Amino acid sequence: MARAVTTQRKAFNTLLAWGIGLGIFFPILWTILTSFKTEGQAIADPPLFLMFDWTLENYAVVQERSDYMKFLTNSVVIAGGSTLLGILIAIPAAWSMAFVPSKRTKDILLWMLSTKMLPAVGVLYPIYLLFIELGILDTRTGLVVVLMLINLPIIVWMLYTYFREIPSEILEAARMDGASLKSEILYVLTPMAIPGIASTILLNFILAWNEAFWTLNLTAAKAAPLTAFIASYSSPEGLFYAKLSAASTMAIAPILILGWFSQKQLVRGLTFGAVK
Amino acid sequence: MATQHSRSAARFMMAPAVVLLLGWMLVPLTMTLYFSFKKYLPLRGGDLGWVGFDNYVRFVSSSSFWPSVQTTLVIVGGVLAITLVLGTLLALLLDQPMWGQGIVRILVIAPFFVMPTVSALIWKNMFMDPNYGLFSYLWEFFGAEPIQWMSQASLTSIVIIVSWQWLPFATLILLTAIQSLDSEQLEASEMDGATTIKRFWHIILPHLSRAMTVVLLIQTIFLLSIFAEIFVTTGGAFGSKTLTYLIFQRVLESQNVGLGSAGGVYAIILANIVAIFLMRIVGKNLDK
Numbered sequence: 001m002a003r004a005v006t007t008q009r010k011a012f013n014t015l016l017a018w019g020i021g022l023g024i025f026f027p028i029l030w031t032i033l034t035s036f037k038t039e040g041q042a043i044a045d046p047p048l049f050l051m052f053d054w055t056l057e058n059y060a061v062v063q064e065r066s067d068y069m070k071f072l073t074n075s076v077v078i079a080g081g082s083t084l085l086g087i088l089i090a091i092p093a094a095w096s097m098a099f100v101p102s103k104r105t106k107d108i109l110l111w112m113l114s115t116k117m118l119p120a121v122g123v124l125y126p127i128y129l130l131f132i133e134l135g136i137l138d139t140r141t142g143l144v145v146v147l148m149l150i151n152l153p154i155i156v157w158m159l160y161t162y163f164r165e166i167p168s169e170i171l172e173a174a175r176m177d178g179a180s181l182k183s184e185i186l187y188v189l190t191p192m193a194i195p196g197i198a199s200t201i202l203l204n205f206i207l208a209w210n211e212a213f214w215t216l217n218l219t220a221a222k223a224a225p226l227t228a229f230i231a232s233y234s235s236p237e238g239l240f241y242a243k244l245s246a247a248s249t250m251a252i253a254p255i256l257i258l259g260w261f262s263q264k265q266l267v268r269g270l271t272f273g274a275v276k
Numbered sequence: 277m278a279t280q281h282s283r284s285a286a287r288f289m290m291a292p293a294v295v296l297l298l299g300w301m302l303v304p305l306t307m308t309l310y311f312s313f314k315k316y317l318p319l320r321g322g323d324l325g326w327v328g329f330d331n332y333v334r335f336v337s338s339s340s341f342w343p344s345v346q347t348t349l350v351i352v353g354g355v356l357a358i359t360l361v362l363g364t365l366l367a368l369l370l371d372q373p374m375w376g377q378g379i380v381r382i383l384v385i386a387p388f389f390v391m392p393t394v395s396a397l398i399w400k401n402m403f404m405d406p407n408y409g410l411f412s413y414l415w416e417f418f419g420a421e422p423i424q425w426m427s428q429a430s431l432t433s434i435v436i437i438v439s440w441q442w443l444p445f446a447t448l449i450l451l452t453a454i455q456s457l458d459s460e461q462l463e464a465s466e467m468d469g470a471t472t473i474k475r476f477w478h479i480i481l482p483h484l485s486r487a488m489t490v491v492l493l494i495q496t497i498f499l500l501s502i503f504a505e506i507f508v509t510t511g512g513a514f515g516s517k518t519l520t521y522l523i524f525q526r527v528l529e530s531q532n533v534g535l536g537s538a539g540g541v542y543a544i545i546l547a548n549i550v551a552i553f554l555m556r557i558v559g560k561n562l563d564k
Contacts, residue, residue: 013374020366021383024443028386030410031398043408046417093293096286106562108294110555115301117551119501121520122540123304125311125527130304149300156293181285210391212504217528227504230393234400234508241402248394259389260382266445267452272558274490275449 058246094159162196331538363446453487
């Protein structure tokens, strides 16, 4: 913006924005700090901010006691599997809608979006029953399939908006040069689409990682991911602040870092192109 | 132009996604409809035959129904009001020139990436616990009696937690919209001597109205189905039972599938009413 701004005004903005920003971030910061305290220090009165004996003990205890690795593996497999499967199914669909649009393309896109609006609780029992019948209740396979299906509309939409930005002249030039459909997709389109595909993978991995309706309702001991692991701390006997904090920090840290890279894609992915 | 060949190829490539989503939509939906007309108690006799619209009537006339509708409205309405107002103010602030803007953005956006079970537990235990929570220290510091957040102020607690999670989303989208505003128009109005407030009312707010509508609709759809935040905080006690949670309890906790399914159909209809408005906006944008 070309408007001149006084240094004073800029300093005021900076102070205010940092204050609010830190305030919003504080619960996360507090959790991270608490994870390095002993249980006694975690509930000290008055609360301790930085002046305490930093310890890694909680992390060791959480890993040891609760099979943390198992939950983590489940989260990675479920979020990663559902995202990759969704991408494989969505790429051809988004490609065809972006480059060979028909009169019905818009209707199909909107209809896909409408399946995303279906409230999960409305179909909870049928899915629960189908899972039992198919023997996939409390399995990672089952969750991969369900999370893939609930995120598929978002994946198709995001890829569609990215693909549409690729100039079709380039594809036509390739066709003129005698490229087959296969080589057109493989050698012309894919390299240009990789940034968009990567962004889509990132955002959907995050959404799947944090999903907490199906993961809580369709898992028990075997396939439970981190969302369910953390929920198990809500029972009274699990009330150890430092350990809860360590477990929480481990569950959110990787996704927080990924999330910071995906800020821009978030808008595109969650508003379905309605805000640019 | 697309050839006949590429057209049929296109249809073929779209098929897996379309078929899967069609199945995902139709199969469970049909089953929910089917169950909703049955007396079906898996643990107490199973399928006890057709009952017509009995479940629909009973779901609505049960004593928990209206309170749950009220709770849902309070939570959805409260979170929407907070996130839209604060989100707009925050987006306006973040659009101003400042040092370290990128870092502030990162701090503000962070809560959105925290999984719902984690944010609910952090708030419940480390902030709102009446004995050891930070809020209780704060209240005591000012000489006030600590609040029993989960039992005395369960709805307020949930609204605070969920607003914290969704404020980043509203802020980010409104910020994106503000940044797309034509700066020449703003400069011109400034030269004409328009005050900051006038500029906000006559230029910025109208420009934001579409983005606000989108935030409102998308959030409503997600907020209508919040689950984990209630599951790990109050478990639906202390008047915090939303429509979604009531259906969950009917279906999985009391295993009254027929009754729960009828509730599910109501939830689907409700979500669809909101969705229609959202689709209209999105659809308009597709034509461009």
